[in-house]
Amino acid sequence: MPERPYVSFAEVKQRISIPDVLTALGLADRFTGKKETLTGVCPLPGHQHGPSPNSEQFKINQRDGLWLWHCFGDCQRGGDVIELVKAMTGFDNSHVRFWFAEHFPDRLTLQQPHRKGTQTSETSEAPTKEKAPANPGKEITQEPSAIAAKKTISNDSSPLKPLRFILNLNPDVPYLFERGLKPDTIRRFGIGLCRKGLLAGYVAIPVYDYPRSGTNPVGYLGRWPGEPAASHRDETGPLRYKFPESFPRNRVVYGLAEALDGTEGQPLIVVEGPFKVYHLFQSGFPNTGATFGASVSDEQVEILVATRRPLILMFDGDDAGQTGMRSAAERLISRASVRVVKLEPGQHPDDLSHSELEKVLS
Ligand SMILES: [Zn+2]
Numbered sequence: 001m002p003e004r005p006y007v008s009f010a011e012v013k014q015r016i017s018i019p020d021v022l023t024a025l026g027l028a029d030r031f032t033g034k035k036e037t038l039t040g041v042c043p044l045p046g047h048q049h050g051p052s053p054n055s056e057q058f059k060i061n062q063r064d065g066l067w068l069w070h071c072f073g074d075c076q077r078g079g080d081v082i083e084l085v086k087a088m089t090g091f092d093n094s095h096v097r098f099w100f101a102e103h104f105p106d107r108l109t110l111q112q113p114h115r116k117g118t119q120t121s122e123t124s125e126a127p128t129k130e131k132a133p134a135n136p137g138k139e140i141t142q143e144p145s146a147i148a149a150k151k152t153i154s155n156d157s158s159p160l161k162p163l164r165f166i167l168n169l170n171p172d173v174p175y176l177f178e179r180g181l182k183p184d185t186i187r188r189f190g191i192g193l194c195r196k197g198l199l200a201g202y203v204a205i206p207v208y209d210y211p212r213s214g215t216n217p218v219g220y221l222g223r224w225p226g227e228p229a230a231s232h233r234d235e236t237g238p239l240r241y242k243f244p245e246s247f248p249r250n251r252v253v254y255g256l257a258e259a260l261d262g263t264e265g266q267p268l269i270v271v272e273g274p275f276k277v278y279h280l281f282q283s284g285f286p287n288t289g290a291t292f293g294a295s296v297s298d299e300q301v302e303i304l305v306a307t308r309r310p311l312i313l314m315f316d317g318d319d320a321g322q323t324g325m326r327s328a329a330e331r332l333i334s335r336a337s338v339r340v341v342k343l344e345p346g347q348h349p350d351d352l353s354h355s356e357l358e359k360v361l362s
Contacts, residue, residue, distance in 0.1 A: 005101040005110035009082055012100050015107050018060045018067040018081050024103045025088055036062040042071040044087050049074070072323050076295055160248055162214030167194050167204050175203065175225030185278050188258060193225065198244055201225075205274050207247070210256040210303065219247040221274070221292070250297035253304060254290040260307060263287040267310040267339075269361065270328075271349050272321060279350035283357050294324030301331045310337035312361060317343030 019038065022028045031040035038060040041053040057073035070078030077087060085096050101110055169192030176186055186192065194204040202222030209218045222242035243249060255277045259268055269288040271277060280288035287309075291300055294315055304311055313329060315321035325340055332338045341360045343349070352360070 005098070007097050007101045007108045007110060009097070011108055012082060012104075013066060013080055016081055016100065016104055017062070018069055018084060020104070021081055021084055025085075031058075031060065033060075042073050042075060044071060044075050044077065045090075047071065047074050070295065072295070072327055076297055076327070078295065160209045160213060160218045160251055162209075162212075162216035162218055163220075164216070166216050167197070167199065167206075167220060169194055169204055169206075173203055173225060179275065180282070181278055182282060185282055188281070189255065189274070189278065191274075194220075194222070198222075199242060201238060202242055205254075207252055207254055208257060209248075209252050210260075212257065218252060219244065221247060223275075249292045251299050252292075253300055254292060256289045256303070256307070259287050259289045260309070267312050267337075268304070268307055269312045269314060270304065272315050272324075276349045280357065283352075283354045285357060285361065291328075294320040296324060296328035296331075298331070301328065301335075304332060305335045308336075310339070312339045312341060314341040314343065314349050314360070316349070317345050317347040 019028065019031075022031060022038075025043075027043050030043060031038040032055075033039050039056050040058050041049070041055050042058040054073060058069065058071050060067070060069045062068070067081050068078065069080075069084050077083075079087070082096060082100075085091065085099055089096070089099065091099060100108060169190070171183070171186045171192040173186075173193045176191070190206050191203055194200055194202055199220055199222040201224070203225050205221045205223065206217035207219045207221060222244075224238045224240055224242070253270070254274050258281075259277075263286060266287045269280060269285055271280065271288060271290050272294055273290050273292065277288045277290045280286075296304075311332060313325050315325040322342070325342075329338050329340050343352075343360075349357075
């Protein structure tokens, strides 16, 4: 069998847009919109459509040079151009490389396949079973609220495993104090600067499952302390958030153990990200957890229902936040007491003072 040409995923993400892929898949005419923002009915094969499919449910846009898609309907999946081809075709990484090589031979550098081992240095945005879980691999580089939550591996129902290591983190980080975090908060959530390894230079945020299946976290999320030095185009530079590949983003609710501890009888407030949890905690609302973005996975819905607490959703006052909050509320409403707090456009939970929070949350 002739060897299949190898293309770099980094190059694919840079040179091939989602509209290019839709054209190659024969789907281009199913989407409408302006040049860099398209919407339509979700084309994913697994999507269960009702009698009148919603033509707003599947959104495509370009941010900082990176094309992203997300289904806000049934599948709640999303990702980059590579994830789209994977989701549409069911191909694994090596077949997806071949697919791009075949469809865009003039726009990509076709190389001889690398020997085994060299290819694992990069990947598309979602982990796949091809990779050993022991290899934390590459990061996902979007602001959590900017990118779709996705089912990491849609058919993965295996229990979460705690990491076999813990990171030694330095809690004394000027960046955290500049962001208004108090030493108490830093201690409570165990965050700090990571010096070595994949998250070197990042503030690492340990993330636990609930109830905990072990003493170690199930993952660490990295936050670059300060403005990212590189744009998203430069994949080698630091990015605002770094999600190691094996990070179980859609299988945990951040800060849940802390949120439920000692707050019996109180509702659980749900926000989009860890720093909002910290702000709420410091404002007198320790009963707050986060979903790692506006898009709440079905697994996160199950986790929230299982707390048996009344739920108050308070997502960011932007389109992604409000759409994600509505979708989560729709799935929660029959199973829990749910209230949504609608913030003004552009407003985030961490912009609100203690008294403003009291007002909207009471
Ligand atoms: Zn869908």
